[in-house]
Amino acid sequence: MAGLTERQLVLLLRERFRTTSGALELGIGDDAAILAGQDAAWACSVDASVQGVHFDLTYLSLEDVGYRAFQAAVSDLAAMGAEPVAALSALILPRALSRDDIDHLTRGQAQASVDTQCPIVGGNIARGHELSITTTVLGSCDRPLRRDGARAGEQLWVIGPLGLAAAGLSCLRLGLDGKSPAERPVPARTISERRDGWSSRQMASIAQCVSAWRRPRAQLIRGRALRQLASAGIDVSDGLAADARQLALASGVRIVIEEARLRAALEPCLVSTSRALRRSALHFALYGGEEYALLATGRSADRPVWATPIGYVTRGAGVMLAARGQRRPLRGGFDHMVT
Amino acid sequence: MAGLTERQLVLLLRERFRTTSGALELGIGDDAAILAGQDAAWACSVDASVQGVHFDLTYLSLEDVGYRAFQAAVSDLAAMGAEPVAALSALILPRALSRDDIDHLTRGQAQASVDTQCPIVGGNIARGHELSITTTVLGSCDRPLRRDGARAGEQLWVIGPLGLAAAGLSCLRLGLDGKSPAERPVPARTISERRDGWSSRQMASIAQCVSAWRRPRAQLIRGRALRQLASAGIDVSDGLAADARQLALASGVRIVIEEARLRAALEPCLVSTSRALRRSALHFALYGGEEYALLATGRSADRPVWATPIGYVTRGAGVMLAARGQRRPLRGGFDHMVT
Numbered sequence: 001m002a003g004l005t006e007r008q009l010v011l012l013l014r015e016r017f018r019t020t021s022g023a024l025e026l027g028i029g030d031d032a033a034i035l036a037g038q039d040a041a042w043a044c045s046v047d048a049s050v051q052g053v054h055f056d057l058t059y060l061s062l063e064d065v066g067y068r069a070f071q072a073a074v075s076d077l078a079a080m081g082a083e084p085v086a087a088l089s090a091l092i093l094p095r096a097l098s099r100d101d102i103d104h105l106t107r108g109q110a111q112a113s114v115d116t117q118c119p120i121v122g123g124n125i126a127r128g129h130e131l132s133i134t135t136t137v138l139g140s141c142d143r144p145l146r147r148d149g150a151r152a153g154e155q156l157w158v159i160g161p162l163g164l165a166a167a168g169l170s171c172l173r174l175g176l177d178g179k180s181p182a183e184r185p186v187p188a189r190t191i192s193e194r195r196d197g198w199s200s201r202q203m204a205s206i207a208q209c210v211s212a213w214r215r216p217r218a219q220l221i222r223g224r225a226l227r228q229l230a231s232a233g234i235d236v237s238d239g240l241a242a243d244a245r246q247l248a249l250a251s252g253v254r255i256v257i258e259e260a261r262l263r264a265a266l267e268p269c270l271v272s273t274s275r276a277l278r279r280s281a282l283h284f285a286l287y288g289g290e291e292y293a294l295l296a297t298g299r300s301a302d303r304p305v306w307a308t309p310i311g312y313v314t315r316g317a318g319v320m321l322a323a324r325g326q327r328r329p330l331r332g333g334f335d336h337m338v339t
Numbered sequence: 340m341a342g343l344t345e346r347q348l349v350l351l352l353r354e355r356f357r358t359t360s361g362a363l364e365l366g367i368g369d370d371a372a373i374l375a376g377q378d379a380a381w382a383c384s385v386d387a388s389v390q391g392v393h394f395d396l397t398y399l400s401l402e403d404v405g406y407r408a409f410q411a412a413v414s415d416l417a418a419m420g421a422e423p424v425a426a427l428s429a430l431i432l433p434r435a436l437s438r439d440d441i442d443h444l445t446r447g448q449a450q451a452s453v454d455t456q457c458p459i460v461g462g463n464i465a466r467g468h469e470l471s472i473t474t475t476v477l478g479s480c481d482r483p484l485r486r487d488g489a490r491a492g493e494q495l496w497v498i499g500p501l502g503l504a505a506a507g508l509s510c511l512r513l514g515l516d517g518k519s520p521a522e523r524p525v526p527a528r529t530i531s532e533r534r535d536g537w538s539s540r541q542m543a544s545i546a547q548c549v550s551a552w553r554r555p556r557a558q559l560i561r562g563r564a565l566r567q568l569a570s571a572g573i574d575v576s577d578g579l580a581a582d583a584r585q586l587a588l589a590s591g592v593r594i595v596i597e598e599a600r601l602r603a604a605l606e607p608c609l610v611s612t613s614r615a616l617r618r619s620a621l622h623f624a625l626y627g628g629e630e631y632a633l634l635a636t637g638r639s640a641d642r643p644v645w646a647t648p649i650g651y652v653t654r655g656a657g658v659m660l661a662a663r664g665q666r667r668p669l670r671g672g673f674d675h676m677v678t
Contacts, residue, residue: 025380026483029589031418031573032384032476034483038376042363045371045426046475048465062620079370088385089428090473125385130467134429135384139370144365144373234370250368 004099009125012099013089016106019119023085033122035086043082043141047073049298051131051279057174062101064214067135068109068290071216072237073135074116075292078223080146083141084118089135092128107132116218138245144222145223149232150297152315157307158232158265159294160219161212162240163281166288167273168209174205174277178207202276205269216291222306223294229304230296239289241330244319247295254316255297257286257330284319286330341543343438348464354639355410355445358458362424372461374425374477382421382480387422388413390470398511401440402442403553405472409631410555411576412474413455414430414631416673417562418574419485421478423457428474431467448472455557484562488571489636496569497604498633499558500551505613507548513616517546538630541615544608555630556575559613561645562633568643569635578628580669583658586634593655594636598662604647624668625660 010107014028026034042132049055049069057065070087078082089109093102142309171177219235226233234247240257248255259282266281297313311322320327353367365373388394396404409426416423428448432441452459457476465491474570500612510516556593557574565572573586581594587594598621605620636652659666
């Protein structure tokens with residue numbers, strides 16, 4: 001970390017994460033942050049983002065890395081229907097990281113903190129060989145949206161984009177970011193000028209998918225609204241198939257995803273990008289993670305317009321895909337432990 | 340991690356960290372843990388323990404590592420005078436770690452969680468190349484003991500042992516643990532049978548110092564009692580000299596440590612061990628960290644019997660050591676960033 005002392009780093013972070021949150025009674029610099037008490041229950045969660053496992057710097061800037069790590073953590077609050085109150089940022093920083101690098105990383109965190117209205121009120125800095133960002137989030141939550149409330153007969157809803165992030169990453173791996181050279185951020189060296197005769201609309205779709213992967217957004221507002229409407233909810237961090245399985249398991253039900261409805265729910269930019277890549281949009285939607293849509297269940301009559309029905313809940317276990325009158329079990333999905 | 344899936348690990352941890360805390364409304368297994376609301380303010384803090392930086396496995400078992408990492412985090416609550424409510428454990432686990440290794444690590448965390456009455460209600464598991472344990476702690480805190488309240492004219496108090504942990508580590512590095520071979524835990528290979536004619540009392544002192552380093556205890560009860568008595572407080576994690584400097588800096592005062600009083604405050608086992616090692620007990624007390632005594636300031640009349648006066652607060656800045664009518668500035672201490 002280029003000779004920065006712990007104290008210099010703390011001062012840098014205090015400046016970077018400066019906040020005027022009403023709930024904060026004492027911020028960065030003491031042994032702990034102090035938050036005002038509240039009648040409502042608290043949701044608390046922690047999420048780690050490790051270099052080489054959750055991200056690498058081939059297609060992401062350090063600013064992206066900080067932004068994504070923060071949104072990933074806050075997404076757990078969205079999935080509970082909680083309102084963000086505060087976050088703690090624990091960084092493990094390799095010595096090779098320069099002051100500029102730390103500046104970029106924390107700028108991304110700070111931007112996500114502003115976007116989610118979740119102030120960073122404390123944290124920890126440690127040296128290590130492997131860069132990691134571990135974010136604790138605390139939220140206010142008077143009626144949490146749990147995973148275990150889904151009941152047979154209910155609908156399955158999705159809120160937010162599915163498959164865009166995975167398609168975006170595929171584009172980047174092919175050297176496509178959908179941008180002109182002038183718009184391109186670092187690391188530009190990994191992106192070649194490969195349009196292959198695609199239309200500007202296709203290029204815009206690609207850019208949208210790339211942005212979904214680089215700058216995901218936790219569905220906080222809709223998560224809160226779901227508390228009154230849904231019976232269960234989870235965020236899609238590991239892919240629709242995998243997280244639907246988690247929800248089914250927690251609720252002791254079977255979830256059936258209807259292929260036709262899922263296809264109808266796909267974002268036009270995903271369809272366009274998948275076509276350009278000659279890949280299956282459905283596959284991206286079922287198995288792509290890292291974009292933090294919400295998956296929820298509820299009665300058909302309670303469904304808000306912004307929640308798209310893509311299936312239903314029955315008795316049984318596991319996740320099935322229904323197409324053309326047949327059901328087949330959906331396996332797979334993403335496990336950071338095993339892959 | 341020996342083929343354990345994320346789900347298997349979560350189940351293992353849910354079992355290991357099982358709790359019946361009254362404050363916990365929803366524990367491990369959902370997107371976030373849910374804690375009951377409370378009128379009192381919340382103290383929240385996070386602390387990371389990284390292999391090769393904060394610990395290595397030469398002289399510590401993984402159970403020790405888990406125990407120490409947890410106590411180190413909880414010590415920040417002690418330093419605020421907060422009462423532990425809940426903790427979140429974020430583990431980064433290298434693939435080489437076996438199921439037994441994870442079992443030992445989490446057993447140590449669970450033991451510390453019981454000892455501090457701070458239930459682990461959630462967390463995160465990630466793969467990585469470098470083992471780290473990042474612990475978030477949440478506490479109830481109606482009148483936090485801040486670092487910035489020290490005023491000229493007050494006394495400086497220490498609560499808990501100073502220098503024992505550093506002396507204990509020195510013993511281990513010399514191949515001494517103060518135990519007979521039969522009492523010795525793994526890794527026994529690093530300990531030789533080197534008594535050099537010392538008395539069993541000296542060996543007992545060494546064992547006490549080694550234990551202080553391997554199994555530190557956050558001063559939670561006395562930290563809470565200090566809220567009503569002290570003007571400022573901090574925990575000694577980086578050594579008396581370094582943490583006194585932090586307190587002086589935060590409060591805008593000078594702290595003077597009186598050598599004679601500090602010597603009088605030293606634990607007999609530290610004096611005995613230092614003599615056996617032919618090292619300075621004072622040096623261990625001034626510069627040894629990792630044992631989580633509390634340092635506090637307050638009016639002489641308010642001092643509880645269990646707080647030992649070792650100096651005073653004056654106008655100025657920095658930390659001085661006063662001995663034989665002279666004062667000299669104390670420098671140094673431990674910075675995980677720089678060393």
